[in-house]
Amino acid sequence: MDFTSVARAARTASRQLATARREQKDAALLAMADSLLEAQEAVLAANDVDVRRAEASGTPAPMVDRLRLTPDRVAGMADGLRALARLADPVGDVVRGWTNPNGVQIRQVRVPFGVVGIIYEARPNVTADAAGICVKSGNAALLRGSSSAEASNVAIVAALRAGLERAGVTPDAVQLLTGGREVTAELMGARGSVDVLIPRGGAGLIDAVVSGSKVPVIETGTGNCHLYLDATADPDMAVAILLNAKTQRPSVCNAVETVLVHRSRADLVERVVAELTAAGVTIHGDDDFRRASPQVVAAEPGEYDGEYLTLDIAARVVDSFDDAVDHIRAHGTGHSETIVTNDLAAAERFTAEVDAAVVLVNTSSRFTDGGEFGFGAEIGISTQKLHARGPMALPEMTSTKYVVTGQGQTRP
Amino acid sequence: MDFTSVARAARTASRQLATARREQKDAALLAMADSLLEAQEAVLAANDVDVRRAEASGTPAPMVDRLRLTPDRVAGMADGLRALARLADPVGDVVRGWTNPNGVQIRQVRVPFGVVGIIYEARPNVTADAAGICVKSGNAALLRGSSSAEASNVAIVAALRAGLERAGVTPDAVQLLTGGREVTAELMGARGSVDVLIPRGGAGLIDAVVSGSKVPVIETGTGNCHLYLDATADPDMAVAILLNAKTQRPSVCNAVETVLVHRSRADLVERVVAELTAAGVTIHGDDDFRRASPQVVAAEPGEYDGEYLTLDIAARVVDSFDDAVDHIRAHGTGHSETIVTNDLAAAERFTAEVDAAVVLVNTSSRFTDGGEFGFGAEIGISTQKLHARGPMALPEMTSTKYVVTGQGQTRP
Numbered sequence: 119m120d121f122t123s124v125a126r127a128a129r130t131a132s133r134q135l136a137t138a139r140r141e142q143k144d145a146a147l148l149a150m151a152d153s154l155l156e157a158q159e160a161v162l163a164a165n166d167v168d169v170r171r172a173e174a175s176g177t178p179a180p181m182v183d184r185l186r187l188t189p190d191r192v193a194g195m196a197d198g199l200r201a202l203a204r205l206a207d208p209v210g211d212v213v214r215g216w217t218n219p220n221g222v223q224i225r226q227v228r229v230p231f232g233v234v235g236i237i238y239e240a241r242p243n244v245t246a247d248a249a250g251i252c253v254k255s256g257n258a259a260l261l262r263g264s265s266s267a268e269a270s271n272v273a274i275v276a277a278l279r280a281g282l283e284r285a286g287v288t289p290d291a292v293q294l295l296t297g298g299r300e301v302t303a304e305l306m307g308a309r310g311s312v313d314v315l316i317p318r319g320g321a322g323l324i325d326a327v328v329s330g331s332k333v334p335v336i337e338t339g340t341g342n343c344h345l346y347l348d349a350t351a352d353p354d355m356a357v358a359i360l361l362n363a364k365t366q367r368p369s370v371c372n373a374v375e376t377v378l379v380h381r382s383r384a385d386l387v388e389r390v391v392a393e394l395t396a397a398g399v400t401i402h403g404d405d406d407f408r409r410a411s412p413q414v415v416a417a418e419p420g421e422y423d424g425e426y427l428t429l430d431i432a433a434r435v436v437d438s439f440d441d442a443v444d445h446i447r448a449h450g451t452g453h454s455e456t457i458v459t460n461d462l463a464a465a466e467r468f469t470a471e472v473d474a475a476v477v478l479v480n481t482s483s484r485f486t487d488g489g490e491f492g493f494g495a496e497i498g499i500s501t502q503k504l505h506a507r508g509p510m511a512l513p514e515m516t517s518t519k520y521v522v523t524g525q526g527q528t529r530p
Numbered sequence: 531m532d533f534t535s536v537a538r539a540a541r542t543a544s545r546q547l548a549t550a551r552r553e554q555k556d557a558a559l560l561a562m563a564d565s566l567l568e569a570q571e572a573v574l575a576a577n578d579v580d581v582r583r584a585e586a587s588g589t590p591a592p593m594v595d596r597l598r599l600t601p602d603r604v605a606g607m608a609d610g611l612r613a614l615a616r617l618a619d620p621v622g623d624v625v626r627g628w629t630n631p632n633g634v635q636i637r638q639v640r641v642p643f644g645v646v647g648i649i650y651e652a653r654p655n656v657t658a659d660a661a662g663i664c665v666k667s668g669n670a671a672l673l674r675g676s677s678s679a680e681a682s683n684v685a686i687v688a689a690l691r692a693g694l695e696r697a698g699v700t701p702d703a704v705q706l707l708t709g710g711r712e713v714t715a716e717l718m719g720a721r722g723s724v725d726v727l728i729p730r731g732g733a734g735l736i737d738a739v740v741s742g743s744k745v746p747v748i749e750t751g752t753g754n755c756h757l758y759l760d761a762t763a764d765p766d767m768a769v770a771i772l773l774n775a776k777t778q779r780p781s782v783c784n785a786v787e788t789v790l791v792h793r794s795r796a797d798l799v800e801r802v803v804a805e806l807t808a809a810g811v812t813i814h815g816d817d818d819f820r821r822a823s824p825q826v827v828a829a830e831p832g833e834y835d836g837e838y839l840t841l842d843i844a845a846r847v848v849d850s851f852d853d854a855v856d857h858i859r860a861h862g863t864g865h866s867e868t869i870v871t872n873d874l875a876a877a878e879r880f881t882a883e884v885d886a887a888v889v890l891v892n893t894s895s896r897f898t899d900g901g902e903f904g905f906g907a908e909i910g911i912s913t914q915k916l917h918a919r920g921p922m923a924l925p926e927m928t929s930t931k932y933v934v935t936g937q938g939q940t941r942p
Contacts, residue, residue: 137882216904222893224903231915232885309740313915328721329744334916355938362940469933470549473644481634481936490941491636491932492628503643503725503929504746505917517915520903521881524893526767528774529902 119297121304124260125311128233131290132258136230138287140207146253146285147203151196153281154246157273158192164273165242172266185240185267195246195274202250205494208513209256222524228516230256232313235305237262237327239319242270248318249278249292251497255515260312262295262305272296306331313517318498336510339501341371341453342425343483346442346468347390348459349380355480356386356458357393362482363456365397369427371499372454372486376422376432378442381406387435399429406435422449439464443471450474452501454483475501475508531709533716536672537723540645543702544670548642550699552619558665558697559615563608565693566658569685570604576685577654584678597652597679607658607686614662617906620925621668634936640928642668643725647717649674649739651731654682660730661690661704663909667927672724674707674717684708718743725929730910748922751913753783753865754837755895758854758880759802760871761792767892768798768870769805774894775868777809781839783911784866784898788834788844790854793818799847811841818847834861851876855883862886864913866895887913887920 135143154161165187172182208228215225234257236248245263252259263271271294279289295301305312309332317327321340328335345363347356363374379386391411394401401407402421403414414433421432422445436442446455456478457468469477476486486509488496493511500506506514547555566573577599584594620640627637646669648660657675664671675683683706691701707713717724721744729739733752740747757775759768775786791798803823806813813819814833815826826845833844834857848854858867868890869880881889888898898921900908905923912918918926 133883133885136885218897218902218904222897226920229885332741334746334914336916352938358938358940366941465935471545473545473548473641474931476932476934478934479936480938481934482940484941485630485634485934485936485939486932490630492630502746504748507929508638508932517919519886520888520898520920522888522890522893522897523877524891524897526764526770526892527897528770528894529778529896 119295119301121295121301121308124293124295125233125308127290128258128260128293129311131288132230132232134288135253135256135258135291136209136232138256142285142287143207143253143256144203146282146287147199147250149285150246150250150253150278150281151199153284154192154196154199154274154277157277157280158189161192161270161273161277162187162189164269167269168267177266181240185242185270187242187270191243195243198247199250202254202495205254205512207254208516211513213518220527222522222527225521226518227521228513229519231515231517233258233260233311234515235260235262235308235312235315235333237302237305237315237317237319237323238264239323240264240267242267242274244318245271245274245294246278249275251495251512251515253282253287253291255512257515258290259292260295260305261293262302268296303330306333309333316497336500336506337502338498338510339371339453340425340451341373341499341501342376342423342449342451343372343374343454343456344376344378344446344450345374345456345458345483346378346436346446347380347383347386348439348442348457348461348464349382350460350464351380351383351386351458352460353386353389357389359456359458359480359482360390361393361397363484364394364399364431365429366482366484368429371425372483373427374431374456374483375425376434376449378434378436378445380439380442381435381437390433394431397429399431401431401433403433404435407433439467443468446472453499454478454486456481456483475499531707531713533707533713533720536705536707537645537720539702540670540672540705541723543700544642544644546700547665547668547670547703548621548644550668554697554699555619555665555668556615558694558699559611559662561697562658562662562665562690562693563611565696566604566608566611566686566689569689569692570601573604573682573685573689574599574601576681579681580679589678593652597654597682599654599682603655607655610659611662614666614907617666617924619666620928623925625930632939634934634939637933638930639933640925641931643927643929645670645672645724646927647672647674647720647724647727647745649714649717649727649729649731649735650676651735652676652679654679654686656730657683657686657706658690661687663907663924663927665694665699665703667924669927670702671704672707672717673705674714680708715742718745721745728909748912748918748926749914750910750922751865752837752863753785753911753913754788754835754861754863755784755786755866755868756788756790756858756862757786757868757870757895758790758848758858759792759795759798760851760854760869760873760876761794762872762876763792763795763798763870764872765798765801769801771868771870771892771894772802773805773809775896776806776811776843777841778894778896780841783837784895785839786843786868786895787837788846788861790846790848790857792851792854793847793849802845806843809841811843813843813845815845816847819845851879855880858884865911866890866898868893868895887911
């Protein structure tokens with residue numbers, strides 16, 4: 119695979135996509151969905167090759183499960199493409215516009231980035247999802263999946279490209295980058311021919327892309343999320359939010375990893391311990407929490423810094439609101455931070471002083487999600503401050519250009 | 531200078547600035563202006579040290595002139611700070627907001643980046659300008675000026691910090707990074723402690739920062755700007771716009787560097803040659819242009835790729851609209867591209883198909899400017915597609931956060 123010619127084909131395709139009308143892009147998404155369903159047998163057979171190889175090399179069962187496709191999962195991919203077709207097209211939106219005193223008219227208009235590279239891990243369904251998001255937002259996609267899913271990805275991309283072609287869109291709008299690690303290095307070095315790079319996966323992958331890439335990166339980060347129960351927290355609300363944020367789906371980035379309780383609320387410490395324990399959560403607590411129950415295990419040094427992504431939680435009693443904010447500043451990853459309080463000033467200070475993509479008052483951090491925000495699609499949750507912060511959807515897959523129109527005006 | 535402790539002080543200062551009210555920030559800007567004027571003698575004396583050293587080492591006269599401060603230039607810096615105080619504060623703007631079906635309220639609010647690093651070249655007036663823009667937008671500034679202006683910058687920053695202190699704002703909101711090249715390397719490697727890095731200067735500086743930085747960069751790029759005179763261009767309008775875009779200030783990034791003329795317009799080729807020559811512009815033309823006048827010199831290979839920034843222009847006859855767009859795609863830097871036409875379809879195609887920060891129809895590319903756009907302040911003109919594209923002003927110096935408020939809602 120010659121990266122330079124692949125990137126050049128992507129640039130050419132991006133020009134067709136950039137000026138495609140919504141109806142063309144939606145027709146392409148529907149054709150991609152149809153084509154994927156028609157190719158189901160080929161996709162499952164290719165996936166079987168990947169799964170057998172993973173099993174033969176001793177890959178852990180949960181990872182093999184993520185790699186495995188089924189008729190249901192293929193149908194899910196097709197449904198995802200159809201759902202994208204129903205969403206509004208961000209391209210062409212006029213963000214703002216005005217007329218200068220000299221009559222020159224200025225409009226800031228949403229346009230696609232151009233060529234978007236997406237680097238992701240084992241789940242082959244990301245292939246269809248990422249391709250669909252790029253097509254809908256008018257970007258050409260360079261997909262770099264995991265080598266462990268290569269046979270599956272080749273079959274999926276072949277089906278998607280057949281769909282594009284059937285809809286009259288150049289198939290080079292979606293290209294898969296196969297080959298060894300040097301291809302990833304070429305992709306990360308392709309400043310100018312690739313406009314934006316988005317890593318989707320674990321912390322290791324993201325760190326490698328962020329530090330190695332010369333192409334601008336949108337970082338989708340890890341979530342060491344805190345829940346602070348303030349002095350005036352309603353106990354029923356506090357427990358309901360805590361259980362939801364910890365146990366509703368512990369493996370995701372918006373699940374809570376540490377609970378902080380104000381020292382004046384010994385009642386809450388006891389109830390938190392009882393309810394979490396009943397829900398099967400292991401509490402890694404400080405001395406105050408350990409006094410509340412022998413079931414609380416001692417928090418180790420460094421315990422407050424990582425994500426568990428399991429039914430574990432770190433727990434600490436803080437002396438004050440300021441102590442809680444200081445703890446979050448020292449240990450948070452800037453993803454989602456929550457306060458439960460009935461004190462208006464505390465709520466205002468928390469939302470102003472805590473520096474995170476999403477700050478929540480009296481509700482669950484599980485709402486930090488493109489679907490829950492009502493966006494319809496989600497590329498990931500950005501924890502960086504440049505370009506996009508928080509759940510990213512189709513508008514975040516675009517740039518803008520200024521269109522300036524005059525009738526011969528010149529600058530005095 | 532210990533970079534780690536400087537960066538830590540900047541982070542602490544950024545927290546005070548992030549929640550400062552506009553009236554506090556404006557008072558600080560006015561105090562910085564007063565303090566700078568009071569320190570004028572010390573600043574001019576320090577500048578004299580830099581100027582003498584530059585002269586002694588044989589620095590070319592135009593560069594020494596850019597380095598030199600005068601009472602007028604110091605007054606200009608103070609005026610710039612006062613003008614910033616009059617501008618609207620982007621921080622706290624609600625970009626959008628809505629209520630979900632379950633009653634959870636979501637607002638996307640503008641917040642400062644936090645700590646902003648600015649790397650710039652010899653002109654010491656950038657020191658006050660960059661510091662003021664950061665203070666107004668609620669960001670702590672780490673200023674990395676040129677070693678050739680270090681004495682001037684030390685004196686200016688001392689004055690600015692005295693002003694901040696007088697206004698009750700922590701002086702660590704503005705810090706100068708002194709020392710050798712290793713300090714620049716530390717700044718570019720400080721992902722996490724510095725939120726954004728902005729290089730202001732020539733292409734060499736920008737390239738070095740873009741390729742060396744692990745901190746996200748906002749790139750202010752070079753402008754190889756084109757003016758395309760289409761088949762239906764009005765000749766008087768074409769000439770007026772060309773002369774303005776080339777000669778009104780040839781040394782800046784929005785000046786035009788290449789003129790393209792549609793083959794059907796031999797009349798325009800002749801008039802362009804005559805008018806440009808009369809205006810003292812040297813034309814580097816293709817064979818078609820050279821036939822029009824012996825004063826046109828031959829365009830060398832590569833002539834279409836760089837910025838002259840002088841009274842020179844490259845000139846070419848193109849066979850069609852598509853040829854013009856292809857030429858711009860091959861040689862443009864995505865800054866400002868202009869068409870002069872009376873053909874509505876050509877204008878629409880040009881603004882849709884040319885991929886640049888600013889596309890202009892029937893007006894001068896000299897309008898690509900924060901001041902001319904009505905922004906009141908300009909940090910630079912971004913030619914990248916992430917975060918900000920085109921003239922950048924105070925809102926582009928901010929990120930956003932989502933504030934999510936509920937009454938106990940949890941995710942089903």
